[in-house]
Amino acid sequence: MRIAVFGTGMVGQALAARLAEQGHDVMVGTRDVAQALARKDPDGRGTPGFGAWHAGHPRVQVGTFPQAAAHGEILVNATSGTAVLEVLGQAGAERLAGKVLIDVANPLDFSKGVPPTLSVCNTDSLAEQIQRAFPALKVVKALNTTNASVMTDPATVGDADHTLFVCGNDAEAKARVTELVRSFGWKDVLDVGDVTAARATEMLLPIWLRLFGLFKTPLFNFKVVH
Amino acid sequence: MRIAVFGTGMVGQALAARLAEQGHDVMVGTRDVAQALARKDPDGRGTPGFGAWHAGHPRVQVGTFPQAAAHGEILVNATSGTAVLEVLGQAGAERLAGKVLIDVANPLDFSKGVPPTLSVCNTDSLAEQIQRAFPALKVVKALNTTNASVMTDPATVGDADHTLFVCGNDAEAKARVTELVRSFGWKDVLDVGDVTAARATEMLLPIWLRLFGLFKTPLFNFKVVH
Numbered sequence: 001m002r003i004a005v006f007g008t009g010m011v012g013q014a015l016a017a018r019l020a021e022q023g024h025d026v027m028v029g030t031r032d033v034a035q036a037l038a039r040k041d042p043d044g045r046g047t048p049g050f051g052a053w054h055a056g057h058p059r060v061q062v063g064t065f066p067q068a069a070a071h072g073e074i075l076v077n078a079t080s081g082t083a084v085l086e087v088l089g090q091a092g093a094e095r096l097a098g099k100v101l102i103d104v105a106n107p108l109d110f111s112k113g114v115p116p117t118l119s120v121c122n123t124d125s126l127a128e129q130i131q132r133a134f135p136a137l138k139v140v141k142a143l144n145t146t147n148a149s150v151m152t153d154p155a156t157v158g159d160a161d162h163t164l165f166v167c168g169n170d171a172e173a174k175a176r177v178t179e180l181v182r183s184f185g186w187k188d189v190l191d192v193g194d195v196t197a198a199r200a201t202e203m204l205l206p207i208w209l210r211l212f213g214l215f216k217t218p219l220f221n222f223k224v225v226h
Numbered sequence: 227m228r229i230a231v232f233g234t235g236m237v238g239q240a241l242a243a244r245l246a247e248q249g250h251d252v253m254v255g256t257r258d259v260a261q262a263l264a265r266k267d268p269d270g271r272g273t274p275g276f277g278a279w280h281a282g283h284p285r286v287q288v289g290t291f292p293q294a295a296a297h298g299e300i301l302v303n304a305t306s307g308t309a310v311l312e313v314l315g316q317a318g319a320e321r322l323a324g325k326v327l328i329d330v331a332n333p334l335d336f337s338k339g340v341p342p343t344l345s346v347c348n349t350d351s352l353a354e355q356i357q358r359a360f361p362a363l364k365v366v367k368a369l370n371t372t373n374a375s376v377m378t379d380p381a382t383v384g385d386a387d388h389t390l391f392v393c394g395n396d397a398e399a400k401a402r403v404t405e406l407v408r409s410f411g412w413k414d415v416l417d418v419g420d421v422t423a424a425r426a427t428e429m430l431l432p433i434w435l436r437l438f439g440l441f442k443t444p445l446f447n448f449k450v451v452h
Contacts, residue, residue, distance in 0.1 A: 112349075121429075122343050158451035165433070192436045200433040203347075206426035207391070210418045211450060220452035225384035226441055 004029055004072025006065060006087055008036050008050040009043075011104055012078035014148035016060050017053075022183055027061040028054075029068025029091065037062065069095035074102065074176065075137075081107035081126050082119065085133055097136035100173040102180075103127045103198070104143045104151070106205050115209045118202065127198035131169065138173035141198040142166040142181060145208060147218035154185045154221070162221040163188045165204075167197035190224060230255055230298025232291060232313055234262050234276040235269075237330055238304035240374035246286050248409055253287040254280075255294025255317065263288065295321035300328065300402065301363075307333035307352050308345065311359055323362035326399040328406075329353045329424070330369045330377070332431050341435045344428065353424035357395065364399035367424040368392040368407060371434060373444035380411045380447070388449040389414045391430075393423035416450060 005016045006029045020026045030036040030050070039049035054062060061071070069075065069091035079087050084105055088096060107126040109119040120126060127141040143151040145165060154160040164186045168174050178189045192200065204222070212218055231242045232255045246252045256262040256276070265275035280288060287297070295301065295317035305313050310331055314322060333352040335345040346352060353367040369377040371391060380386040390412045394400050404415045418426065430448070438444055 117348050122347050122432075123338075162449075162451040190437075190440075192433070192440060197436050200436045203429040203432050206348075206429050207418070210423050210426045211416075211452075214416075214418060215452055217452075220450060223388075223449040223451050224437060224446055225388040225449050226437075226443075226446035 001025070002027075002071055002073045003076065004068035004074075005076045005078055006068060006084075006091070007078035007080075008039075009078065009080075010045065010047040011148045011151075013047065013050070013053050014152045015076055015078055015104070017057055018152040018184060020057060020060050026059075027063050027068045027071040029063055029065045029087075031065065031090070033062050033064060065091040066095060072099065074100045074180070076102045076104060077130070078104050081105040082109070084126065084130060088130065088134055093134055093136065096134050098138070100138045100140060100170075100176055101130065101134075102143065102177055103130060103139055103141050106144050106202055108205065115206070115213070118205065121199060121203050123199070125196070125198035125202050127168075127195050127202070131195050138168065138170040139195055140166055140168035140170070140173050140177045141195065141201055142177050145201055145204045146221050150219060150221055152184055154187075157219050157221050158223075160185050160187050162223040163190050165190055165192050165197075165201045167192045167195060167201065169194050188223070227251070228253075228297055228299045229302065230294035230300075231302045231304055232294060232310075232317070233304035233306075235304065235306075236271065236273040237374045237377075239273065239276070239279050240378045241302055241304055241330070242286050243283055244378040244410060246283060252285075253289050253294045253297040255289055255291045255313075257291065257316070259288050259290060291317040292321060298325065300326045300406070302328045302330060303356070304330050307331040308335070310352065310356060314356065314360055314363075319360055319362070322360050324364070326364045326366060326396075326402055327356065327360075328369065328403055329356055329365055329367050332370050332428055334431065341432070341439070344431065347425060347429050349425070351422070351424035351428050353394075353421050353428070357421050364394065364396040365421055366392055366394035366396070366399050366403045367421065367427055368403050371427055371430045372447050376445060376447055378410055380413075383445050383447050384449075386411050386413050388447040389416050391416055391418050391423075391427045393418045393421060393427065395420050414449070
């Protein structure tokens with residue numbers, strides 16, 4: 001399948017690599033292709049510079065946001081929560097219409113320090129903001145409650161015996177995303193409702209961040225026991 | 227141990243019954259004792275009227291909020307999130323000073339319909355509001371992420387193989403609460419930090435409410451797999 005991944009950071013790299021490994025035709029979308037490929041040095045969290053990463057993943061195409069949007073049958077938002085509306089605006093509503101967007105981002109606000117707060121929550125969510133701004137997109141919130149390595153390979157934690165939440169307004173879109181994440185190894189994929197349920201899954205970030213601080217590793221996840 | 231439970235609803239009844247069953251000297255605190263005992267009919271959710279419940283639990287004492295506060299070495303807040311500051315004010319700061327308060331409540335706001343939103347979240351929490359208003363209390367947030375039957379008997383779900391979060395500023399208070407909940411059958415009790423971590427555990431309510439809607443039963447819980 002032709003898949004576009006918006007974002008060149010840790011999450012974008014992990015998802016693009018995993019999708020390409022499974023034979024998908026992947027294009028990473030970025031603001032400025034030459035600038036992105038020129039980044040060779042790791043960032044403060046040890047994520048490789050995108051150019052260095054791409055040298056090891058030559059099958060992954062790299063394009064502008066509009067090029068990636070045109071390429072993808074399924075689109076993945078792996079940009080930061082604060083950037084996504086502008087990124088999708090650059091991609092162009094006409095190239096997004098009718099497509100599935102997997103929204104992996106969280107509305108984390110680091111402006112007041114660590115731990116970050118959420119820039120939107122409780123009565124609204126990032127996924128709903130995207131859905132309202134681009135009504136012809138089929139937004140599916142998913143994969144936002146784990147870090148990049150768990151999301152792309154859930155078996156790294158507890159033999160994949162834990163839960164992935166998906167939500168969105170379009171049942172067929174959720175079914176396609178569920179199939180895609182099952183191919184990563186997800187076994188317990190739980191559809192928690194329409195796009196307003198993204199409030200609930202984005203509001204898992206504060207406990208996720210506490211647990212990350214406690215365990216000193218992102219290799220954990222929530223399991224719904226019932 | 228002498229324990230006071232503030233609140234006569236489903237959670238107060240479940241906790242008072244369980245604590246009394248284990249031999250603790252329990253007093254339930256309420257605004258008006260005669261009025262509370264006069265309630266014989268179940269409410270809309272099927273919770274017995276407090277008088278009917280008390281007829282079956284005669285060993286549990288019933289007192290006003292000040293009487294209950296004076297009685298308890300450990301205090302339990304099982305009132306609604308919107309009522310707690312007024313209830314503790316009635317109980318009297320001088321009777322609360324130095325004591326452990328287990329805050330089981332959630333700041334649920336039903337004024338805009340169902341599902342409720344949180345009246346405080348993200349940059350503050352109910353537990354922090356209590357701690358600020360009554361600085362001599364040792365507030366421990368716990369048991370707020372499950373329903374009454376799971377909190378008092380965790381083995382009703384998945385052989386108790388799931389997680390209870392506790393947080394608060396006082397390490398000894400958290401240790402006492404941990405010991406108490408272990409006596410209910412909790413096996414995985416996770417200390418997630420100081421009282422500000424209550425933001426994170428209270429923000430689990432939106433996903434809890436979604437799952438309750440999905441499963442049509444409150445008999446589930448989260449397990450942190452790591």
